[in-house]
Amino acid sequence: MDCITPMLSEALNSIDDWGDLREKVENILPPGDWRLQEILKFRKRIVLAEKSREQHDITAIRQELAKRKLTDKQYQTEFLYQHGLSAGKITTIIDIARSTADKIILDYRNNHYGENRKILKMTDALALMRAE
Numbered sequence: 001m002d003c004i005t006p007m008l009s010e011a012l013n014s015i016d017d018w019g020d021l022r023e024k025v026e027n028i029l030p031p032g033d034w035r036l037q038e039i040l041k042f043r044k045r046i047v048l049a050e051k052s053r054e055q056h057d058i059t060a061i062r063q064e065l066a067k068r069k070l071t072d073k074q075y076q077t078e079f080l081y082q083h084g085l086s087a088g089k090i091t092t093i094i095d096i097a098r099s100t101a102d103k104i105i106l107d108y109r110n111n112h113y114g115e116n117r118k119i120l121k122m123t124d125a126l127a128l129m130r131a132e
Contacts (some may be wrong), residue, residue, distance in 0.1 A: 011035035084120030
């Protein structure tokens with residue numbers, strides 16, 4: 001999805017005074033200004049694109065789990081955790097209660113990790129899975 005349209009570019013290029021760096025565009029432009037409307041449409045497109053990307057990643061990760069024949073929820077949870085996903089993201093991908101995911105992860109972490117572990121985004125975790 002191409003979120004940057006010619007109208008958005010034109011709107012951004014036509015703003016002469018952006019004001020302070022921390023000032024919101026809503027405070028610079030009047031509510032009915034076409035440039036503000038284009039910027040607001042852009043923000044909506046970004047939100048939709050992020051949701052679409054997340055759904056795509058969830059589907060791809062589920063396919064990766066199926067390809068690897070990982071059907072057991074505990075193994076799925078451990079596998080996803082090994083690849084950098086948090087309990088919240090794991091429960092979004094597989095049908096497992098948050099408390100169950102937390103317990104599996106806590107047990108796994110106590111047996112395999114210290115405190116040095118990074119949480120990744122779904123897209124990054126998917127790339128790691130596919131690289132193996």
